[in-house]
Amino acid sequence: MYCLKAVIVTESARSRLLDSVEGARFVSLGQNLSLMPVTETRFDTGLLAKCSEHGAVAYVEAEYFGGVGTQAAQVWESGETVLGPLHLAEDEPTPAYGSPISRALRRLSVRKGAHFDEFDAVGLGRHRGTGDWLSA
Template sequence: MYCLQAVIVTEPARSRLLDAFEGARLVSLGQNLSLMPVTETRFDTGPLAACSAHGAVAYVEAEYFGGAGTQSAQVWERGETVLGPLHVDEDEPDPADGSPISQALRRLGVLKGDHFDEFDAVGLGRHRYTDDWLSA
């Protein structure tokens, strides 16, 4: 089982995100990005648009079990949605330009280099279990 529900923020918007979500914990992903877990069942994306006035912000979700799953992503910049919302169901192939999360990461400036994709380039696989990486 793999479940990721998080906000990914660029450095310029990092402090605004911390101000908007009291008690938020951020983890560095590299490539000038930070990851904030979303632990609430219902998450209001309104503050993300406001934070994006200072730098790009993405909301991402992934849920997989036994290799099958879904992905969703949306990106805001300058207070506006600039990508998405994107969604791929478990029975759908990824779009030609990559999975929703990889597209969002690319919009945030991630370079995949020699990695399989942008998801792999920032090591999102190591954040598969929110409780585990939050307590580390």
């Protein structure tokens, strides 16, 4: 089982989000990005748009079980949506240009290098359950 619901921010937007979200916790992903869990069922897109005035911000979610699942992503920059919202349904093949999360990470300047894709390049596979890595 893989379940991820998180905000990914550039370093320049991180402090703004820290100031705006009480109890915010971040995990470094490398490539000047940080991951913040979204534990509530809803998140404030207005806040994410506002924080993006200081640097790019992405909301990502993925749910997989047995290799089958869904992905979604959206990216804000300079207060505006610049990508998405993107969705990949359970029965849809991943497009040649990448999954929603990889496309969002690419928009945040992630370079995949020798990795399979941007998702792999920042090690999102390490964060299989939001609750698990948040308590670690």
